[in-house]
Amino acid sequence: ELKLLCGADVLKTFQTPNLWKDAHIQEIVEKFGLVCVGRAGHDPKGYISESPILRMHQHNIHLAKEPVQNEISATHVRRALGQGQSVKYLIPDAVITYIKDHGLYT
Template identity: 45%
Template structure:
C-alpha cells in the first residue's frame, strides 16, 4: 500500500533577539521546498525562544522576546509561538525541546482520536487548529535551522553524540543553507550525519538574505534604520522600551 506524504511541524529554536523577517522567511522557504519534494506536508510551525539562562551576550529578557515574537507572528496563519522553553527552571537542550513538542502533539492526536480532551489549553496554544480539530497522525516535529547550526555539530564539546543522534535520527532536520555554502560536504565528513542523511533536508535560499540579529542590534545601537528588516510593530516595541541600546522613537 502506498504511503501518503509525511505530516511535518517545523520547530525553530534560538534567541530571536530580536525576531527578524528572515526568521519568518525560513518557515516559508522550508515549507515550499518540502511541498515540492512531494513526500511531506507541512501542517504547522513553532517558534521556541531560548531561556534567559542561555546567557548569550545582549540577550534581552524572555518577556520582551516573547512579546516581540507575538507581534511578528500576528498575521501569520500557520506558525505559532511556544513559550514552554522560557518557562522552564533553566536552559534546555534542543533535543528536550523537540521531544516535549513531539510528545504534546502526540497527546493531542491521541485525544482527538479517542474523543476526549483534557490537555491544558495554555500548554498547547502553539498547536495549529487543524491538528486540534481532528487531524489524523502521525505528525513529525522536525528542527528547522540555518546552515550554521548544522556546522556547529562539528564543534568539539558543543553537542553530545547522543543529542545529535536523537535530533537527526529521531526527529530530522530541515537546513536553510546559504547559496555559497556546502552542507553536503559537511555531512559527508561526519559519520554520524551520513548515517542519518535521509533525515536531513537541505534547502538552498537562492534569494540572498543576510539579515542577522547581531547586525540589527548593532544598527539599533547606532540609531540606524532597521525598517524592512524587522516587522514594524517589533521596531516600535524596541524603541518604546529602548532595547538593544536604541534611542530612536520612530521607524
Template identity: 85%
Template sequence: RDPKIFSTCLNSSCQVTRSCTSNTTALCCLGRYQVIGGIISPVNDNYGKKGLVAARHRVAMARLALQTSDWIQVDPWESEQVQWTETVKVLRHHHSELLRSLPWKEGPDQGKVDSPAPSAVPELKLLCGADVLKTFQTPNLWKDTHIQEIVEKFGLVCVDRAGHDPKGYILGSPILQRYQDNIHLAREPVQNEISATYIRWALGQGQSVKYLLPDAVIAYIKEHDLYASPGEE
C-alpha cells in the same frame, strides 16, 4: 506524511516568518510532505550567549511578528525553564505535546484508549541553518547520542547559507552521513543576505530598519529601548 517544522533558537524576530515560510515551500516542493504547522521556540536566558536580550522580550517580538500567521506558533516553554535546556530535550517535549494533541483510538480493553492511529501521527523536524549543522562537528559542544537522536528520530531541515557547505558537513560526520536521508537541504527561493546580525547592528547605530521588521516589532523595540547597545542580541 505530515511533519511539523520546529525551530529551536531564534534570538530576534526579524527572520521568523521568512525562514519558516520559505523552507516550508522547499519541503512541499519535494513532493513528500504536507506541512501542517511551525513552532518557534526562543532560547532560554541561561543559554550563555553574551548580550542575549531577555526571553520575555524575544517571545513578545516573535509573537508580534507572527500575529498574522495562521500556522506558526510561538511556544515559550523552553524560555520559561529554570535553566537552559538541550535541543534534543526541547524536541522531546514538543513531540510529547504533539502526541497528546492527537485523536486516540479505542483499545481492546473496554474501550480504553490505546494509541494514536498511525496515519494521524505527524513528524516533527528541526529547522536550522547550515551554521548550526556545522557546529555538530565542534568537539564537546554536542553529545553524539543527542545528534543521533535528533537526526534519527526527528530529522533536520537545513537551510543553506552563504559561506557554508552543508553537504560537506554531512559527509564529514559519521552520524550525519549514516542518517543523511533524514536531513533535507533547502535553499531559500529568494536569496536575502540581510541577516539578524545586520539588523541588530543597524539598530545599535540608530539606523532605520523600516521594511526589514514588522512595524509592531519596531515599535516594541523602541518602547523597551532594545538593541541600543552594541553586542545586544
C-alpha cells in the same frame, strides 16, 4: 511532524568541539530530522558527509533551496541587536517590538 529548521551556518556548528553533544545531534536527526537552508560560503552537503552522525541519518536531513538568496540569519539579527544596531528592515516591526518589550538580546 516536527523538524529543526536551521541555516547551513548552524549545521556547521555541529562540528564545533564542546558546543553540541553527539547524543543531542543524534536525537535531533534521528527522532525529528532537520531542514537546512543554504547560506553563502557554506557547504551543507560537505558538512553532512564529514559527520558520521549526520551521514548515518542523511535520509532525515532535507536541504532547502531558496529561489532568492537570503543572508538574513537569526544569528545575524541577534548579533546586531546585541551590539545596539538597527534591524528595522531585516525583521517585521511586530517582532522588533516583542524583542524590545521582553528585553531580549540585550
